[in-house]
Amino acid sequence: MSRIEAVRDEAQGNLADRLLLGLPAEAVLIDPDVTTSYANDMASFCPAGTPAVVVLPRTVEQVQHVMRTATELRVPVVPQGARTGLSGGANASEGCIVLSLTKMDRILEINPVDRIAVVEPGVVNATLSRAVEEHGLYYPPDPSSWEMCTIGGNIGTASGGLCCVKYGVTAEYVLGLEVVLADGRLMSTGRRTAKGVAGYDLTRLFVGSEGSLGIVVRAVLGLRPKPPEQLVLAAEFASAAAACDAVCRIMAGGHVPSLLELMDRTTVKAVNDMAHMGLPETTEALLLAAFDTPNPMPDLAAVGALCEAAGATQVVPADDATESELLLQGRRLSLPALEAVKGTTMIDDVCVPRSKLGAMLEGVERIAEKYGLTIGVCAHAGDGNTHPTVCFDAQDPDESRRARESFDEIMALGLELGGTITGEHGVGVLKREWLAREIGPVGVEMQRAVKQVFDPLGILNPGKLF
Amino acid sequence: MSRIEAVRDEAQGNLADRLLLGLPAEAVLIDPDVTTSYANDMASFCPAGTPAVVVLPRTVEQVQHVMRTATELRVPVVPQGARTGLSGGANASEGCIVLSLTKMDRILEINPVDRIAVVEPGVVNATLSRAVEEHGLYYPPDPSSWEMCTIGGNIGTASGGLCCVKYGVTAEYVLGLEVVLADGRLMSTGRRTAKGVAGYDLTRLFVGSEGSLGIVVRAVLGLRPKPPEQLVLAAEFASAAAACDAVCRIMAGGHVPSLLELMDRTTVKAVNDMAHMGLPETTEALLLAAFDTPNPMPDLAAVGALCEAAGATQVVPADDATESELLLQGRRLSLPALEAVKGTTMIDDVCVPRSKLGAMLEGVERIAEKYGLTIGVCAHAGDGNTHPTVCFDAQDPDESRRARESFDEIMALGLELGGTITGEHGVGVLKREWLAREIGPVGVEMQRAVKQVFDPLGILNPGKLF
Numbered sequence: 001m002s003r004i005e006a007v008r009d010e011a012q013g014n015l016a017d018r019l020l021l022g023l024p025a026e027a028v029l030i031d032p033d034v035t036t037s038y039a040n041d042m043a044s045f046c047p048a049g050t051p052a053v054v055v056l057p058r059t060v061e062q063v064q065h066v067m068r069t070a071t072e073l074r075v076p077v078v079p080q081g082a083r084t085g086l087s088g089g090a091n092a093s094e095g096c097i098v099l100s101l102t103k104m105d106r107i108l109e110i111n112p113v114d115r116i117a118v119v120e121p122g123v124v125n126a127t128l129s130r131a132v133e134e135h136g137l138y139y140p141p142d143p144s145s146w147e148m149c150t151i152g153g154n155i156g157t158a159s160g161g162l163c164c165v166k167y168g169v170t171a172e173y174v175l176g177l178e179v180v181l182a183d184g185r186l187m188s189t190g191r192r193t194a195k196g197v198a199g200y201d202l203t204r205l206f207v208g209s210e211g212s213l214g215i216v217v218r219a220v221l222g223l224r225p226k227p228p229e230q231l232v233l234a235a236e237f238a239s240a241a242a243a244c245d246a247v248c249r250i251m252a253g254g255h256v257p258s259l260l261e262l263m264d265r266t267t268v269k270a271v272n273d274m275a276h277m278g279l280p281e282t283t284e285a286l287l288l289a290a291f292d293t294p295n296p297m298p299d300l301a302a303v304g305a306l307c308e309a310a311g312a313t314q315v316v317p318a319d320d321a322t323e324s325e326l327l328l329q330g331r332r333l334s335l336p337a338l339e340a341v342k343g344t345t346m347i348d349d350v351c352v353p354r355s356k357l358g359a360m361l362e363g364v365e366r367i368a369e370k371y372g373l374t375i376g377v378c379a380h381a382g383d384g385n386t387h388p389t390v391c392f393d394a395q396d397p398d399e400s401r402r403a404r405e406s407f408d409e410i411m412a413l414g415l416e417l418g419g420t421i422t423g424e425h426g427v428g429v430l431k432r433e434w435l436a437r438e439i440g441p442v443g444v445e446m447q448r449a450v451k452q453v454f455d456p457l458g459i460l461n462p463g464k465l466f
Numbered sequence: 467m468s469r470i471e472a473v474r475d476e477a478q479g480n481l482a483d484r485l486l487l488g489l490p491a492e493a494v495l496i497d498p499d500v501t502t503s504y505a506n507d508m509a510s511f512c513p514a515g516t517p518a519v520v521v522l523p524r525t526v527e528q529v530q531h532v533m534r535t536a537t538e539l540r541v542p543v544v545p546q547g548a549r550t551g552l553s554g555g556a557n558a559s560e561g562c563i564v565l566s567l568t569k570m571d572r573i574l575e576i577n578p579v580d581r582i583a584v585v586e587p588g589v590v591n592a593t594l595s596r597a598v599e600e601h602g603l604y605y606p607p608d609p610s611s612w613e614m615c616t617i618g619g620n621i622g623t624a625s626g627g628l629c630c631v632k633y634g635v636t637a638e639y640v641l642g643l644e645v646v647l648a649d650g651r652l653m654s655t656g657r658r659t660a661k662g663v664a665g666y667d668l669t670r671l672f673v674g675s676e677g678s679l680g681i682v683v684r685a686v687l688g689l690r691p692k693p694p695e696q697l698v699l700a701a702e703f704a705s706a707a708a709a710c711d712a713v714c715r716i717m718a719g720g721h722v723p724s725l726l727e728l729m730d731r732t733t734v735k736a737v738n739d740m741a742h743m744g745l746p747e748t749t750e751a752l753l754l755a756a757f758d759t760p761n762p763m764p765d766l767a768a769v770g771a772l773c774e775a776a777g778a779t780q781v782v783p784a785d786d787a788t789e790s791e792l793l794l795q796g797r798r799l800s801l802p803a804l805e806a807v808k809g810t811t812m813i814d815d816v817c818v819p820r821s822k823l824g825a826m827l828e829g830v831e832r833i834a835e836k837y838g839l840t841i842g843v844c845a846h847a848g849d850g851n852t853h854p855t856v857c858f859d860a861q862d863p864d865e866s867r868r869a870r871e872s873f874d875e876i877m878a879l880g881l882e883l884g885g886t887i888t889g890e891h892g893v894g895v896l897k898r899e900w901l902a903r904e905i906g907p908v909g910v911e912m913q914r915a916v917k918q919v920f921d922p923l924g925i926l927n928p929g930k931l932f
Contacts, residue, residue, distance in 0.1 A: 112718045113821040114850075136720050158663040169661055172638070187908045193817040194849035195635055196886040197624040197674045198893060198904050199931060200913050204670035208663045225720030252578045254602050254691035295761070351659040355579040383660035384580075420662035427664060438664050442653045446919065447666050453915040465665060 008095075012052045015075060015097070019055055022065030027103070029054040038080065038100065039092040044346050044394070045404060046088025046429040051078070051098040058103045060178070060186065060217045067215065068184035070097055076459050079211035081122065081153025084145035086347050087428025089157060089210040089464050099215065101152045108218070110135050115223045116175065116192055121152025121216050128221075137223040140167035143424070144332050152216050158208035160424030162259045162331070165382030166292075167224070169424060171207045178218035179206060182455045192220045205450070210426055211461040213454040230258045230292035232324035233300050235307035236283035236314040240264055240365070240377075243285035244358035246310035247381045250289065250303050251354060257303070258292040260382030261331050264361070267376040267389075268330075270337035277330045283313060287381065288327055334378035335389065341374060344394040346407045347387055350414030351423030354384035363413040364388045371406040373399070385423035386414075408434075427465045435465060474561075478518045481539060481563070485521055488531030493569070495520040504546065504566065505558045510812050510860070511870060512554025512895040517544070517564040524569045526644070526652065526683045533681065534650035536563055542925050545677035547588065547619025550611035552813050553894025555623060555676040555930050565681065567618045574684070576601050581689045582641065582658055587618025587682050594687075603689040606633035609890070610798055621682050624674035626890030628725045628797070631848030632758075633690070635890060637673045644684035645672060648921045658686045671916070676892055677927040679920040696724045696758035698790035699766050701773035702749035702780040706730055706831070706843075709751035710824035712776035713847045716755065716769050717820060723769070724758040726848030727797050730827070733842040733855075734796075736803035743796045749779060753847065754793055800844040801855065807840060810860040812873045813853055816880030817889030820850035829879045830854045837872040839865070851889035852880075874900075893931050901931060 012030065019028050029035055030053050039048040052075070057063045070077045076096040083090050092098055105122035112135045119128060125146040129139050142161035143149055149159070155177075160169040176190030190196065190203035206213055237243040243262055250260065263271070263286045268279045279286065287307065291299045304315040318324040339345045352360045361377060364386070368375040379386040388410050392403035411421045411434050421427070421434045436444050448466060478496065485494050495501055496519050505514040518541070523529045536543045542562040549556050558564055571588035578601045585594060591612040595605050608627035609615055615625070621643075626635040642656030656662065656669035672679055703709040709728055716726065729737070729752045734745045745752065753773065757765045770781040784790040805811045818826045827843060830852070834841040845852040854876050858869035877887045877900050887893075887900045902910050914932060 111819075111821065113714045114819045115717065116819075158667075160661055164661060169663075171667070181908070181912075185908050187912060188906065189909070191817075191886050193819055193851075193885050193889065195626055195630060195817045195846075195851050195889040197635075197890060198886050198888050198897075199901050199909065200675055200679075200916055201624075201637070201670045201673065202909070202912065202916075204667045207667065209666055213666075225722060248579045251581065256691060293759075294764075298760075351657075351661045353577075353580045353582075353659055355577065380661075385659075385661050419659055420657050420664050422664050423659065423661040424663060431664075435665050440654065442647070442651050443655070443665065443668070446647075446653060446668065449919040450666055450668075450671075450916065453912065453919060 015073060016053050018069045018073065019053060019066065023055060023057060023062050027056045027058065027062065035098070038098045041083040041085040041088060041090040043086050043088040043428060043430050044344055046091050048091035049094030049096065051092040052095045054098040054100060056100050056103045060180065063180045063215055063217050064184040064186065066097060066099055067180050067182060070459050071183045071457060074457060074459065076462050078461050079215050081150035081156070082148045084149045085153065085157060085428065086425045087430040089426050089428030091429055093462055102150065104217065107131055110137070112137060114192065117221045117223055119151055119219055119221060121150060121219065123151045125149050125151060125154060132223055133226055136226050138226040139173065139221060139223055141170040141173060144335060151219060155207050155216055155219060156210050157426035158424065160380065160385065162261060162380065164380060165260050166256055166258045171204060173222045174203055174207050174219055175222050176220035177203050177206055177216050179214040180217055181214050182457065182460050190220065208426065210428060210464050212451060212465055213460065227292040228294055229321040230290040230324060231296045231300060231318055231321070232288055232290040232327045233304055233315065233317045234327055235287045235304070235312040236280050237285040237287065237311060238283065238313055240285045240361040241358045242311040243287045244361060246287055246307045246312065247357055248355060249306040249310055251382060253302065253306060255299055255303060257289045257382060259288065259290045261288040262379040262381035263331060263334060264377045266374060267334050267338060267378045270341050270376060271330050271333050274337040274340050275333055279330050288331060290324065331378065335387070338376045338389040338391055341391040342393050344392055346390040346403055348407055348410045349387060349422045349425040350410060350419055351383065351385040352414055352417045352419030354382065356417040356419065357381060357384050359417055360386055360413065364410060367406050367409050371402040373402055373406055375406065383423065384419070429464060432465055481541060482519050484535045484539065485519065485532065489521060489523060489528050493522045493524065493528065501564070504564045507549040507551040507554060507556040509552050509554040509894065509896050510810055512557050514557035515560030515562065517558040518561045520564040520566060522566050522569045526646065529646045529681055529683050530650040530652065532563060532565055533646050533648060536925050537649045537923060540923060540925065542928050544927050545681050547616035547622070548614045550615040551619065551623060551894065552891045553896040555892050555894030557895055559928055568616065570683065573597055576603070578603060580658065583687045583689055585617055585685055585687060587616060587685065589617045591615050591617060591620060598689055599692055602692050604692040605639065605687065605689055607636040607639060610801060617685060618682055621673050621685060622676050623892035624890065626846065626851065628727060628846065630846060631726050632722055632724045637670060639688045640669055640673050640685055641688050642686035643669050643672055643682050645680040646683055647680050648923065648926050656686065674892065676894060676930050678917060678931055679926065693758040694760055695787040696756040696790060697762045697766060697784060697787070698754055698756040698793045699770055699781065699783045700793055701753045701770070701778040702746050703751040703753065703777060704749065704779055706751045706827040707824045708777040709753045710827060712753055712773045712778065713823055714821060715772040715776055717848060719768065719772060721765055721769060723755045723848060725754065725756045727754040728845040728847035729797060729800060730843040732840060733800050733804060733844045736807050736842055737796050737799050740803040740806050741799055745796050754797060756790065797844065801853070804842045804855040804857055807857040808859050810858055812856040812869055814855070814873055814876045815853060815888045815891040816876060816885055817849065817851040818880055818883045818885030820848065822883040822885065823847060823850050825883055826852055826879065830876060833872050833875050837868040839868055839872055841872065849889065850885070895930060898931055
């Protein structure tokens with residue numbers, strides 16, 4: 001053992017010993033085979049370090065102990081949920097404490113009169129969604145990883161999903177938080193009431209902060225009454241431009257679809273190849289629109305007519321909820337299906353004003369051609385939130401380079417069109433150079449200063465965002 | 467002229483001269499008769515200083531000049547809209563620059579595809595609401611002062627209104643901002659897209675910050691499609707408790723009313739006395755529920771049945787939109803009508819979990835009795851947001867003291883019930899001692915540190931919030 005290794009091992013041993021003063025043995029993992037399995041989330045091209053230790057606290061007090069220890073020893077802390085993120089926001093730093101919140105997974109309260117749920121951060125999105133449904137309630141945010149991802153992770157990245165065009169993103173549903181600060185102190189933010197404006201909105205500051213300001217240990221979430229099951233209409237188009245035109249007509253027409261999703265030909269084919277869904281492959285773009293109102297028929301008919309006016313070659317309403325769900329399954333499989341095309345993907349998350357959706361898709365096609373790459377696009381079209389997905393062979397260095405360059409060029413295009421580099425996936429490691437381009441030097445300076453307030457030692461998820 | 471007065475006048479002259487380097491003469495007011503008229507908003511019991519000067523900029527550059535000058539000379543700046551606030555948040559500090567944004571009143575863009583409006587801060591809420599309506603769009607926030615108050619003021623206090631039970635508060639509609647910082651630099655926050663999570667949510671940090679972090683000079687606002695006109699149902703109850711029970715049944719029943727308002731007997735009588743509205747005075751509480759869906763009848767019928775189950779003595783649906791509007795007029799007149807009872811009011815703004823609404827109203831009644839005062843209650847009942855309004859004679863020192871004490875006791879009760887001291891009016895001067903009680907010492911420390919980031923010299927609306 002070299003001197004450096006010896007010093008490192010001693011530091012690690014010391015760290016683990018200190019952590020064990022406030023955590024049970026089974027909550028402190030130091031076996032390198034185990035800890036390295038916590039190094040990455042699901043993003044490509046994002047470097048990760050090796051954690052010194054992984055902790056799995058079950059109580060607020062244990063999280064406080066972890067943060068006090070980290071502060072005393074000046075050790076970086078990387079909070080993690082289910083590590084389904086797509087920007088490297090949960091990737092380990094070298095020698096860090098990985099703070100996995102997955103064991104804090106209790107639903108503490110569901111209140112149908114106040115329409116709130118109180119949860120710990122490790123509750124899985126789907127678990128909460130199903131639990132509130134039993135009370136006739138609805139927790140809308142539905143990222144595509146909803147069967148695995150945690151509410152804490154959703155809060156960290158302000159996740160979205162298919163629901164957003166009608167119901168908005170996670171941020172809209174976080175009313176109040178309990179947060180363990182970098183030094184281990186506990187702070188409450190927000191409220192459990194429907195409204196409240198007492199002081200600065202620190203709740204929203206924490207939502208989307210990617211674990212860089214504090215550790216969320218409890219959340220009060222707003223709920224809605226469960227709407228009727230949605231009915232989906234599928235429309236095929238001879239060009240992506242025509243489908244985007246339909247989106248603009250639908251939204252300008254005052255409709256409020258419960259989803260409005262677009263899949264391009266590449267995506268449709270990938271989904272069929274993977275799951276034999278029988279989606280129509282002869283079209284350039286497939287648009288899915290749905291309504292979850294008590295009587296969706298007039299809206300569906302009007303939207304069908306708008307699609308035809310925009311040049312749809314075929315408009316097919318689903319017969320019932322089962323057929324609707326099948327179409328949505330297809331949409332939900334888009335990302336894994338595109339991943340199967342060449343083995344690896346880089347998934348962009350550019351959101352543009354929806355009036356620029358057509359220009360965005362046209363530009364992505366141009367970029368794919370320029371770099372000789374397959375780039376499939378699925379999009380939360382009603383929100384202008386596109387996921388251009390670069391398919392490439394990670395074993396091929398030249399293709400990998402082109403993938404990375406095209407990925408960046410897509411973000412540049414998004415900014416040029418008045419959009420943002422990330423609609424719902426977050427900045428993480430993947431887009432940190434791009435954050436500065438989007439928010440400008442004054443924005444970066446003020447954001448860094450805010451970070452400094454909450455994390456003066458820079459131990460909270462360092463190297464993310466900035 | 468005393469030496470002190472001479473020094474003060476010289477300083478004021480110097481300040482005005484410096485401001486005139488970047489502002490036209492008509493935008494710089496120094497006549498004391500004029501400037502003192504800008505000293506107060508509409509709150510009672512809130513001390514205000516005398517402004518040294520009032521400026522009325524028309525451009526972003528002029529606002530930047532004002533802030534640069536204020537920073538150089540270390541002069542406090544109090545931003546103002548229409549001064550309809552109810553917490554003293556826009557009251558002048560002694561010797562300050564009052565920065566009135568009322569002349570920056572242009573609507574720069576209304577975009578029906580992107581469903582956004584871009585506005586300057588001095589646009590009057592009603593002006594914007596009517597302008598977007600012409601495009602088939604809807605800007606929901608409707609504080610009772612909506613015919614006078616400005617969007618900038620609404621952003622400063624995160625104002626609510628009758629719409630909130632379905633549509634939420636102002637914060638929900640602010641997508642992006644341009645802000646002049648304390649030192650005169652310009653910063654953009656947020657986005658003009660439907661979604662976006664790039665970096666910390668500074669937009670929401672500014673919403674509700676009462677002008678204490680920067681000067682909002684432009685806002686991108688989200689819009690919705692204009693809903694059908696709402697149809698109102700009125701229900702009378704023999705007790706406030708029964709009306710609150712009805713509210714809980716309606717919300718637990720999964721209904722989504724477009725408003726759900728409560729007026730107690732004192733309020734109903736006050737409105738009749740003022741405007742001869744013919745509201746039913748024989749009841750203890752009047753509940754107004756409305757739906758703005760394409761077919762409101764089934765919901766209205768179900769809500770009527772729930773009211774009866776809760777003990778309503780009479781349930782009267784409005785015949786049409788005109789009758790509905792008349793009932794709402796009555797509700798909107800509540801605060802001025804209660805003011806007429808004894809000449810002066812203190813309007814509380816406590817929001818409790820709606821399951822605690824009954825306990826809140828019962829407690830207010832107890833407090834009114836204890837202090838021998840008339841306290842009328844109107845409430846955005848569906849949100850649990852109550853406005854217990856203490857009526858008193860400001861000429862009577864003992865009654866004034868009792869008013870102030872009862873006002874505080876109402877806030878204490880709200881906190882005890884898990885609520886907040888302010889649902890929509892803000893903290894301002896009126897409730898700053900109470901903010902600390904609500905958010906606790908750690909919260910205050912972190913909020914002050916955030917303030918320090920944006921306003922290191924403490925010149926932005928000093929003495930408010932903290």
